[in-house]
Amino acid sequence: MSHATTERTDLGSVAAVTVRDDPRRKAHDLRDLHRRWAETATVPDGVRTAIARAWSRQQPRPSTAPTTHLPDLAVAERRSQATELRTVLPHLESTLLDVASEASNELVVCDAKGFVLWVRGPSEVRRSSERLGFVEGANWSEDAVGTNGLGTAIVDARPIQVFGAEHTDEGHHGWVCTGAPILSPRTGAPAGAITLSGPLASAHPNTVALVSGAVRLAEQVLAAEHRADLDRVRRAAGDLAGGGPVVLVDDDGWVVESEGVSVGDRVWLPGRLHEGRVWSPLLGAIDAERVPGGWALRPVSTRDVRVVLCAGPPARAVVHAAGGTEEVRLTARHAAILAALAAHPDGVSGEELVRAAYDRPVSLVTLRAEVSRLRGRLGPLIDTRPYRLTAPCLVQP
Numbered sequence: 001m002s003h004a005t006t007e008r009t010d011l012g013s014v015a016a017v018t019v020r021d022d023p024r025r026k027a028h029d030l031r032d033l034h035r036r037w038a039e040t041a042t043v044p045d046g047v048r049t050a051i052a053r054a055w056s057r058q059q060p061r062p063s064t065a066p067t068t069h070l071p072d073l074a075v076a077e078r079r080s081q082a083t084e085l086r087t088v089l090p091h092l093e094s095t096l097l098d099v100a101s102e103a104s105n106e107l108v109v110c111d112a113k114g115f116v117l118w119v120r121g122p123s124e125v126r127r128s129s130e131r132l133g134f135v136e137g138a139n140w141s142e143d144a145v146g147t148n149g150l151g152t153a154i155v156d157a158r159p160i161q162v163f164g165a166e167h168t169d170e171g172h173h174g175w176v177c178t179g180a181p182i183l184s185p186r187t188g189a190p191a192g193a194i195t196l197s198g199p200l201a202s203a204h205p206n207t208v209a210l211v212s213g214a215v216r217l218a219e220q221v222l223a224a225e226h227r228a229d230l231d232r233v234r235r236a237a238g239d240l241a242g243g244g245p246v247v248l249v250d251d252d253g254w255v256v257e258s259e260g261v262s263v264g265d266r267v268w269l270p271g272r273l274h275e276g277r278v279w280s281p282l283l284g285a286i287d288a289e290r291v292p293g294g295w296a297l298r299p300v301s302t303r304d305v306r307v308v309l310c311a312g313p314p315a316r317a318v319v320h321a322a323g324g325t326e327e328v329r330l331t332a333r334h335a336a337i338l339a340a341l342a343a344h345p346d347g348v349s350g351e352e353l354v355r356a357a358y359d360r361p362v363s364l365v366t367l368r369a370e371v372s373r374l375r376g377r378l379g380p381l382i383d384t385r386p387y388r389l390t391a392p393c394l395v396q397p
Contacts, residue, residue: 014212015205016048016163016176023200030165031173034060050156051166054147057155061146063171070115070137079118082111084184084191087225088218092194093120095214103207105198108134110150112190114141125198132171134197145169149177149195157181157190159212164200176203180215185223186252229293230256236292243298247283250294261299269295270326279305279319279326284380307381307393309338317378333357334374342395347388 017026029046036044038060043052070078079086089109096107097120106121106129116138119126134140142151146168153160159180165173179195196211234256237248245260253269267282273295278288280297285305289296300321308318315335317328330338340348340356348356350364357367375382381391 014050014159014161015208016161016166017203018205023203027164027173027200030163034165034170034173048166050152050158050160051147051162053156054142054152055168057142058146058168061168063169069133069135069139072137075115075117075137078111078115082117082192084186084222085109085111085117085182088182088221089118091218091221092214095217096194096196096210097121099210100196100198103196103198103204104202105196105207108140108150108195108197109192110140110154110194111192112154114139114144114151114154114193116140116150117192128199129175129197132175145172148172149179149197150193153179153181153193153195154190157183159208159215161203161205161208163203174200176200178207178211180211182215182218182222185219185226186254191222226254230254233291233293237294237296245299247297247299248291248294249297256294267297277321279321281328281377281379285319285321305381305391307338307342307378307389307391309335309342309393309395311335311339311395311397319378319381328377330374330377333370334377337370337374338378338389338393339395341382341387341389342393345389345392347383347386349386353387 017023033044033047037055041059043055047055092107092109100107101122104122104125106119106125108116109118110116116134116136119134119136140148140150142148142155145151147162148167149160149162152162161176161178163176167173167175175197176199177195177197179193181190181193183189184191194211194215196207230250233248233250237256247258247261247263247267248256249267249269250256253267255263255265255267261283263282267280270278270280273288275288275290277300278286280286283297283299285300287298287300289298305319305321308320310316310318312335315330315332317330317338319326319328336357337353340353343356344352350367354362354364354367371382371384371387381389383390
């Protein structure tokens with residue numbers, strides 16, 4: 001099984017400072033670069049690549065504290081929803097808090113939207129950060145406060161160290177923040193992020209390795225928990241053999257086991273998955289059966305499947321599979337290809353499909369790429385040798 005882990009970035013390139021840097025000189029030079037950016041709205045030469053990428057996503061802004069600050073009940077609700085973060089919080093605290101406190105840093109954890117859920121660390125550091133609005137319930141997404149160790153780590157999905165005037169907000173220029181996202185093994189997306197934050201004098205390149213290592217351990221904990229959840233789904237489902245081909249998945253589509261069906265690690269699940277006959281782009285028509293913690297998916301013959309192509313706009317294909325329907329949005333090009341295949345039920349060659357679906361000459365490589373993308377939406381409804389539909393298709397204007 002393939003699980004997400006934080007990208008193995010060259011940690012040396014992440015660090016904002018080196019052991020040879022003079023922090024005061026570094027801070028002065030960065031203030032000059034920030035001032036030039038603020039005056040021209042153009043990222044000047046000399047800005048580190050990760051920071052230049054972040055600055056290019058936004059406009060300079062005056063110094064402002066975060067405007068979005070959740071009440072205590074809303075913070076408690078977000079904490080209850082952040083199950084993966086709650087799972088790893090004790091591991092993060094045991095790994096980082098003592099070292100952070102010795103370095104006059106605080107540990108801050110936010111959810112995937114950038115809302116701060118937990119702040120831990122020395123009281124004097126917390127009092128200073130509270131004056132900036134760096135408190136539980138504050139929104140520290142990049143949209144809310146600009147470049148920072150939490151929001152930028154989430155956007156880039158990689159570790160980052162933000163030193164002094166690399167922060168967008170001038171009020172944060174006295175701080176260094178070393179952050180990293182925690183990637184969910186269930187979705188591959190950030191479940192949240194952490195940062196060690198403190199005054200500029202606390203900046204050190206080794207903090208990047210410390211934070212990145214703690215996040216890797218946290219992701220390993222989440223991956224182990226997910227494997228245990230998959231085992232629970234397998235045990236709860238019991239013996240599914242004997243009923244024909246079947247794929248057993250958890251609620252996120254991760255494959256627990258399969259019998260008679262060739263699949264990868266994960267199956268895309270329709271957004272409105274329900275028991276009964278439904279359509280899956282990968283598996284085609286399936287009978288979905290709810291099992292504790294997941295689904296048993298049984299492919300069925302496409303003989304009971306028909307397609308209605310609605311030219312739109314917007315163009316869409318409505319797949320009817322013996323009592324279940326699934327609407328698939330299409331690009332204009334994909335609609336033209338589908339209409340051409342509907343007009344030639346016995347199949348066509350690549351050259352013939354180009355002439356039927358395009359109003360200009362294109363290469364067979366271009367055609368194959370478009371058909372591949374269309375098969376990603378319609379799965380086994382499209383065959384390629386020759387190009388044809390495996391189910392009847394009615395074209396409506």
